[in-house]
Amino acid sequence: MGHEVPDIDCLGASLGMYRGVKLCGKEAYIVLNTVNSSIEKMMEKVIKSGQYNGVFIKSELALQKVMAGALLIIVDVHRRNLLECPELVDYAKNIVIIDHHRKSADFIEKATMNYIEPYASSTCELVTEILQYLKEKPQIEPLELQALMAGIYMDTKLFI
Numbered sequence: 001m002g003h004e005v006p007d008i009d010c011l012g013a014s015l016g017m018y019r020g021v022k023l024c025g026k027e028a029y030i031v032l033n034t035v036n037s038s039i040e041k042m043m044e045k046v047i048k049s050g051q052y053n054g055v056f057i058k059s060e061l062a063l064q065k066v067m068a069g070a071l072l073i074i075v076d077v078h079r080r081n082l083l084e085c086p087e088l089v090d091y092a093k094n095i096v097i098i099d100h101h102r103k104s105a106d107f108i109e110k111a112t113m114n115y116i117e118p119y120a121s122s123t124c125e126l127v128t129e130i131l132q133y134l135k136e137k138p139q140i141e142p143l144e145l146q147a148l149m150a151g152i153y154m155d156t157k158l159f160i
Ligand SMILES: [Mn+2]
Pocket: 009, 010, 076, 100, 122, 123, 155
């Protein structure tokens, strides 16, 4: 799960971690309630590819999965009130946060693991790094790589 009104860094990081979890042999889902204009183009590609049917789920289904013990991975945000679905935090037993924003006072304290690195260009950069450590020569779909690249590209303002 990312933040509300997700941007391309958020979507790229979500797709990257989706692949990471799949590479670990586990089921994975991405929480997304509505598509906004900044991720519209990428989501069109995602849907067109036909590879992600049932992957994007809404808050209600995510809540059920979290209540059943699913690990909650939060990307590109670490403040409860900015989440796509804040309630997930209340019910998740295990939470991992991956973010590049400067830590604010109201960060989610109950997280099992925090990877908050303000010196990283983007969450996509952090996720790209994680993928390399998850598995030797990870097989990542071209669309997911595109999304990760797009996130880095956007958050660095075209690498500036
Ligand atoms: Mn970002």
